[in-house]
Amino acid sequence: MEQGEKQVMEQATYDEPEREQPIEEEAAPQPEGGSGGVPLEEAGGEEAAEPAEKAPTAEELAAAKAQIAELEAKLSEMEHRYLRLYADFENFRRRTRQEMEAAEKYRAQSLASDLLPVLDNFERALKIETDNEQAKSILQGMEMVYRSLVDALKKEGVEAIEAVGKPFDPYLHQAVMQAEAEGYEPNTVVEELQKGYKLKDRVLRPAMVKVSQ
Incomplete structure (x- = not known):
């Protein structure tokens, strides 16, 4: 008897259909900005309107103008x-x-x-007249040295100032005497007492001269 009931129960177990598992529904995507698809603006209410800017007072305008004027003055001073x-x-x-x-x-x-005094001494020595052959030989040697010195100075721009026959120029000439001279216009150099020299356009020493009246 018990064996027969056991067989009946097993047969019933095999015949029972399988139960279907419930299918979970996918949750619908929620819109951004809040829960339940309600925008944040609607959920929280409309934002309060921004208050209008307060117009500056007369004192504030005057202070701003004064500050601008001060900055402009400083800028002008810095420019100058x-x-x-x-x-x-x-x-x-x-x-x-x-x-x-x-x-x-x-x-x-x-x-x-x-070197100008040296040139003066050479020129004085070369004016000496002598019949002595030995002295003449010495003078010839001195003249060669003098010419070499003059040439060396000329290469550096040193030149003698023209004087005799030239109109008197206080920049180039130093008048130490004045006298009447035939054949010369007034205020003309008629005699050179000491040579003058210039370096390019700069006078090293004016020429000492005698000028006609």
Whole structure:
């Protein structure tokens, strides 16, 4: 009897259909900005309107204008200061350049000035007249040295100043005498008492001269 019930139960187990598993529904995507598809603006209500900017008072406007005027004045002062500094710098550059050019141009001035008395002594010695052959030989040697010295100075731009027959020029000539002279216009150099020299366009020593009245 029990064996028969067991068989009946097993048969019933095999015949029972399988139960279907419930299918889970996929959750619908939620819209951005809030839960339940409600936008944040609607969920939280409309944003409050921004308050209108407050118009500046008369005191604030006056203070702002005063500050602007002060800044403009400072800017103008800085511009003038910059222009003055720029002008000073340009003048400094120009003076420096001129000094350098002058130093190069007249580099032989000191040496030439020191040699002028030597030239004077040579010229005085060469004016000596003698019949002594030995003295003549010495004078010839001195003249060669003198010519070499003059040529060397000429290469550096040192030249004798023209005097006799030229109109008197106080920049080039130093009048030590004045006298009447036939055949010369008034204020003309008629005699040179000491040679003058110039270095390019700069006078090293004016010529000492006698001028006609």
